[in-house]
Amino acid sequence: MNHPVRIEPLEPQHAPAVAKIHSVSQSGTFLTSLGEEFLTLLYRRISRSACGNSYVALSGEDVVGFIVGALSTKQLFKDVALKAPLHFGWLVFKRGLSRPTLLAQAFKTLAYPSQGDENLPDAELLALAVDTPWRNQKIGAQLVTQLRQSMHTAGIGAMVVTVDGDNAGALRFYQRHGFKPAAVSHMYGRPMQHLVLTFQE
Ligand SMILES: CC(C)(COP(=O)(O)OP(=O)(O)OC[C@H]1O[C@@H](n2cnc3c(N)ncnc32)[C@H](O)[C@@H]1OP(=O)(O)O)[C@@H](O)C(=O)NCCC(=O)NCCS
Numbered sequence: 001m002n003h004p005v006r007i008e009p010l011e012p013q014h015a016p017a018v019a020k021i022h023s024v025s026q027s028g029t030f031l032t033s034l035g036e037e038f039l040t041l042l043y044r045r046i047s048r049s050a051c052g053n054s055y056v057a058l059s060g061e062d063v064v065g066f067i068v069g070a071l072s073t074k075q076l077f078k079d080v081a082l083k084a085p086l087h088f089g090w091l092v093f094k095r096g097l098s099r100p101t102l103l104a105q106a107f108k109t110l111a112y113p114s115q116g117d118e119n120l121p122d123a124e125l126l127a128l129a130v131d132t133p134w135r136n137q138k139i140g141a142q143l144v145t146q147l148r149q150s151m152h153t154a155g156i157g158a159m160v161v162t163v164d165g166d167n168a169g170a171l172r173f174y175q176r177h178g179f180k181p182a183a184v185s186h187m188y189g190r191p192m193q194h195l196v197l198t199f200q201e
Pocket of ligand 1: 025026126127128129130131134135136137138139140141142162163167168169170171172173
């Protein structure tokens with residue numbers, strides 16, 4: 001059943017709700033372990049970057065899902081992290097005091113954009129989540145369609161998404177939307193599947 005949600009560009013005021021959905025839908029991951037304050041700052045910064053290409057699904061004024069794309073992940077990381085390094089650093093450090101392994105993971109994450117496989121596209125679908133009660137109503141599908149259209153309009157030829165190799169539901173979801181398995185790597189000790197969507201001319 002299609003639910004009457006509308007898709008709009010991610011704006012700074014959506015960041016706290018997006019951070020909450022991220023935390024719930026990606027529990028146990030590194031970024032979630034940095035806390036909602038960190039995620040809120042991250043999504044607020046992403047919403048302001050010219051390299052970002054991100055949308056929310058809204059029911060009334062409530063955010064029920066979001067998708068984050070980057071025209072270039074390297075450029076987006078620079079835009080986001082380098083404009084507020086002290087604020088980000090302080091939030092990671094505060095968390096790292098109680099869980100020192102987080103600091104090591106933070107350095108690995110900082111290196112993520114520069115470790116890219118040069119055969120993979122620069123454009124990337126970085127995050128997608130729909131709030132649990134709203135799942136399986138094609139909201140994820142609408143968000144992906146919006147991102148594909150705007151990437152295509154921006155002249156992008158292909159985009160990559162990286163998915164935890166154990167996330168069978170997400171792998172099925174992306175393949176249904178035309179993404180094809182392209183490479184496998186490891187991050188945070190877990191197998192990661194990279195899938196690529198090539199836009200038709
Ligand atoms: C993946 C996700 C965004 C799909 O949103 P949605 O609005 O439910 O998607 P749609 O209704 O368009 O499509 C449903 C498909 O999503 C996938 N899916 C359903 N539940 C899922 C879950 N808990 N985790 C991952 N994928 C799931 C399945 O492929 C499902 O189709 P199927 O039941 O025929 O296999 C949503 O399930 C979600 O937020 N999952 C948790 C976060 C996540 O895994 N994000 C992707 C990795 S970046």
